[in-house]
């Protein structure tokens with residue numbers, strides 16, 4: 001059945017009719033399982049693993065995450081503040097550029113600040129010095145080694161604005177720089193990291209003796225069943241031994257994969273020629289934008305590709321965008337008004353990206369505790385959320 005491999009046992013057993021839709025449900029048991037894998041990698045390798053808040057930023061789960069991960073990776077002042085206020089651990093912040101208006105907030109809330117160019121570092125270094133606390137400064141490098149095949153996710157694509165190439169960086173590193181950062185992977189294995197590290201060493205190897213830390217970015221699919229954690233552990237240990245350097249990883253997806261579902265209801269079923277359209281109480285563009293951006297076809301529990309089962313429908317969102325279409329799916333039995341449909345694996349890059357486009361309701365957020373079979377709705381959004389952004 002489509003998508004069941006992406007569901008935790010707890011969410012597989014959960015009766016969707018218990019859920020007021022639309023809603024994201026996060027399984028605390030599945031999150032604990034991912035954290036256990038990451039905790040073991042940290043212990044065996046000596047790396048510190050940070051949660052990239054851009055992927056998954058649940059303040060309601062900060063206490064659970066903090067038990068295992070020592071901190072977070074932020075993309076700017078708001079995420080840095082959430083890291084400081086809610087997660088209360090190490091805060092690494094990297095942004096392609098910092099606005100002078102908000103940089104003092106970044107300096108207040110970050111322990112490590114990573115700059116995308118030497119000029120950016122020089123512009124903000126005085127604020128770092130005046131922050132009255134120790135802030136480690138680093139530079140993002142571009143190792144010019146592509147592992148990602150989808151170009152919008154490839155920071156090493158020709159002409160990329162992300163990171164400094166070796167030619168631009170020169171030598172020695174500017175005074176005050178103690179670390180380097182790269183982020184070049186996306187949903188990839190330890191073999192891709194191994195090749196990337198070889199490229200980093202080849203291009204930037206002469207600068208490594210002057211460093212005390214490195215951040216190897218995200219995109220490590222560590223909690224995926226076939227991920228080679230032994231190789232990752234070996235790579236980190238070997239790097240730490242040879243370069244005497246502290247290593248940070250900042251995955252997002254690996255913390256959240258298979259932990260959540262988006263539950264939606266069928267609002268209407270219409271016919272257009274031979275096609276049967278279903279309107280759901282969610283929107284691809286507002287609630288799961290990666291479906292249109294990447295693009296990709298999300299799984300639905302109990303559904304299959306068109307015509308594989310007896311009843312095929314085109315599933316669309318409730319916004320007026322003509323392209324707000326999730327895809328064509330087939331089902332064993334006809335869909336009915338009010339019926340729940342469950343999209344698995346919807347924790348990462350969903351809640352953090354939702355919008356109220358068209359004034360649509362944001363899905364509420366609930367936590368599921370499999371040990372007690374209890375659901376706890378931690379966020380509901382109404383008109384005020386829509387109004388207050390505008």
Ligand SMILES: Cc1ncc(COP(=O)(O)O)c(C=O)c1O
Nearest residue numbers: 052055183218219220251252253
């Ligand atoms: C700089 C940086 N770090 C970490 C991440 C997290 O990546 P992932 O969720 O794929 O692990 C991203 C994702 O875009 C990123 O740009």
